[in-house]
Amino acid sequence: MRNTARWAATMGLTAAAVCGPLTGSALATQSTPAALYAPSALVLTVGHGHDAATVTPERAVTLTCAPTASGTHPAAPQACAELRAAGGDFDALRPVDGVLCTKLYNPVVVTVEGVWQGKRVSYERAFANACVKDVYGGNVFSF
Template sequence: MRNTARWAATLGLTAAAVCGPLTGPALAAPAAPASLYAPSALVLTTGHGESAATAGPARAVTLSCAPTASGTHPAASLACAELRAADGDFEVLAAAGGGMCTKQYDPVVVTVDGVWRGQRVSYERLFSNECVKNSSGSVLFAF
């Protein structure tokens, strides 16, 4: 009788060890598919002063470019298209200007923080005045 109990216990534990893991995944919910797009979500700010630390943001907008352009940026679609064309190089977009502006020094600082195509980005650019910032020709900084 002792052998029967021992065999029953052994068979029960073996069945639990072998069949137990097989039932876990069957009961679990299927995993959600991974996103097809690398995240691209940015916060852009502008303020008056020599740096972001001293200026404080006067205005801030959000911009998300994947999978579609969205956010509070006034021209989100165009800004995302510019970023894609420049391969995410903010300096190229900031230096594209050439308009005529006064030489009055009233510094304006623009910052970009967030994620571009899955990579963390942080950018700060000082313009000598609002006109110089707007003459960069970039829709990205026109908010």
């Protein structure tokens, strides 16, 4: 039952992130520059545990990167820049240099659902603790 509620919440946030910017598009003309960009709207969640199937998200943020960076993510412009530099590949994100984390094992899971440059994205990764998550993902996973 927890898994169903988690997916319902994630899909609801994904729908809001993807469809929210489109609400005024019926009034827009074809010459609107926003129509030149493939959609990039993501919902990121984080929760404590080993995998997304058994974790209830503790926090969720939206991140829209096209045509401009926006959403509830606290560092949307920086996160979008890092994702663009990695080509939208979450496994290719560069760790932050010079940060050391303890070896305390308190696993956290990050999930990403949505659309990146017009392509469907579904990503999940477990980290040993919140510090490792923040170091690995830079601004993208720091929320």
